[in-house]
Amino acid sequence: MKTxxxxxxxxxxTYVPPRTLTNADLEKMVDTTDQWIVERTGIKTRHIVxxxxxxxxxxxxxxxxALAERxxxxxxxxxxxxxxxxxxxxxxxxxxxVQHKLGIPKTWGFDLSAGCSGFLYxxxxxxxxxxxGVHNKVLAIGSDVNSAMIDYTDxxxxxxxxxxxxxxxxxxxxxxxxxxxxxxxxxxxxxGGQFLYRPGGGSLYPAWxxxxxxxxxxxxxxxxxxxxxxxVRKMAEVCQIVLERNGLTGxxxxxxxxxxxxxxxxxAIADRFEIPKDRVIINIDRYGNTTAGTLPLGLQSARQExxxxxxxxxxxxxxxxxxxxxxxxxxxxx
Numbered sequence: 001m002k003t004x005x006x007x008x009x010x011x012x013x014t015y016v017p018p019r020t021l022t023n024a025d026l027e028k029m030v031d032t033t034d035q036w037i038v039e040r041t042g043i044k045t046r047h048i049v050x051x052x053x054x055x056x057x058x059x060x061x062x063x064x065x066a067l068a069e070r071x072x073x074x075x076x077x078x079x080x081x082x083x084x085x086x087x088x089x090x091x092x093x094x095x096x097x098v099q100h101k102l103g104i105p106k107t108w109g110f111d112l113s114a115g116c117s118g119f120l121y122x123x124x125x126x127x128x129x130x131x132x133g134v135h136n137k138v139l140a141i142g143s144d145v146n147s148a149m150i151d152y153t154d155x156x157x158x159x160x161x162x163x164x165x166x167x168x169x170x171x172x173x174x175x176x177x178x179x180x181x182x183x184x185x186x187x188x189x190x191x192g193g194q195f196l197y198r199p200g201g202g203s204l205y206p207a208w209x210x211x212x213x214x215x216x217x218x219x220x221x222x223x224x225x226x227x228x229x230x231x232v233r234k235m236a237e238v239c240q241i242v243l244e245r246n247g248l249t250g251x252x253x254x255x256x257x258x259x260x261x262x263x264x265x266x267x268a269i270a271d272r273f274e275i276p277k278d279r280v281i282i283n284i285d286r287y288g289n290t291t292a293g294t295l296p297l298g299l300q301s302a303r304q305e306x307x308x309x310x311x312x313x314x315x316x317x318x319x320x321x322x323x324x325x326x327x328x329x330x331x332x333x334x
Contacts, residue, residue, distance in 0.1 A: 006173035007127035008180030008333045013065025014300040015058050016047035016164040016287065021147075023159070030155050037159045038285075042263025046162025046288030048147045054088040056097035058165035059143035062296070063102060066139070066167040074102040077169075078135040080109030081126055083118030083142040083292040085321070086149060087111055090201065098141065109139075115196070115320025116259050118142050118292030119166065120186070120328055123316075126170040127181040133172075141167040142292030149198055151219040160261070161220075162288035166296020179311070179333025184326065185241045192230055192323035195223040231261060231319040232268050238327040239273060239317050246329060248313075250275040255308045255332070257298040259318035260284035269317065281307065291320070308332060 022045045023034035037043055049058070059082055067074055080095045080102075087094045095109035114121040119142030126140035143165035152158045173180045199205050200217025207218075235258065243249060250256075250273030258266045263284055270280045283301040290297060295316055302308035309332070316328040 004131050005133055006177065006180045007130035007170055008173040008177065009168050009330070010171045010334065011066040011070035011169040012166065012296060012299055012303070012334065013062045013067070013069060014164070014166040014297050015061035015065060016297070017049045017053060017058070019048050019050060020045050021048045021162070026159055029152050030158055032155050032159060041160060042282070042284045043159065043288045044285045047164060049145050049163045053145070055084050055086050055143045055145045055165070056088045056094045056101065058145065058163065059094060059098050059141045059167065060101040062143065062165040062167040063098060063139055063141055066169050070169045072137070072169070074104045076137050077104055077107055077139045079126070079129055079138045080104070080107055081112055081122045081138065081140055082109070083112045083114060083122035084144055085113055085115055085118065085291060086144045086146060094143070114324045115322050116261060116289065116291050116294065117186070117318040117320040117324035117326050118144070119295045120316055120318045120326045121324070122292070123168060123170070124184050124186065124326070124328060126168070130170050130172050131181070136172055138170045139167060140170055141165065142296055144291035144293055146289070146291055149218065149220050151215060154219065156224055157220050157222050160289050162290050164287055164290035164293035164297055166293050166300065168296065173333070177333070179331045182329040182331060183242050183246055184328040185238050186326035187234070187238065189323045193321070195226040195230070196321040197221055228262065228265065230323055231265050234323070234325045235265065235269050235317050235319050236272050238325050239269065239315065242315070242327045242329050243273070249273070252313060253279060253315045254312035255279055255281065255302055255314045257281045257295055257302065257314065257316050259320070260287065260294040260298060261289045261319070278307065294318070310334060
């Protein structure tokens, strides 16, 4: 039987565009107020790209930061996986564009579409590649330019999303090294696709069809109430599965990084598992929902705030369009 190796994270890099969109800015664009947004979501500001900046640009910046932290050249990367629902274009893949921008001479890769669970699924896939022994160094990236698909006259969505990216270098752990991926549990449920979706641009509603309302086809549509209820229930379920399977409780978790979609969802999950507040990472107020960028940005915030150190038990969790959901347990090794 072939030996399975342990996969660990050896570097983390993140990037958000410098331009910000505050609640005060949104008050001038749509019928809303700062108080309304903060009370319902916890968001105060979000970062937005300038015209002409795409997901591959953010991904490349985050990847370069991760490679610099690791102190390796891009040529050492053997595979590139990009979690995104806002690719630069349908094809070539964003992974191809990132490979070219980084100048990696020989590698392979692909995009992974899982909504707000995109980075969680990307990280798991990268870890599996390393655990199999096929690859030594894999680049896992989450990058989304949500502002490109948001209708800024739709209060239900435009207050929620921001742009951002994160990247991790995933490598094989040394023998006896106590760090890396421990366990994960991921699920999809396509029956929830009707509650959060962007239908245009694919084979069902291609851009050239003149019988399709562009506003309905190419912007994000969300049934907030149904998404909220599902997210609270499912995020709790997947976290419970992973914790119980490993004989753990919320008290054992040193750092909980949930997807940053809504402050009330985060607080509900943390309360459910009695995770101490100082171990729950919340940065939604600064970034909004950056989709596949939220988890790496959350981990970076934890490091910057001194709330994540080597050896910590980390729980990551997300729910996204699809529906997709997942929880990942790992031992931090940086």
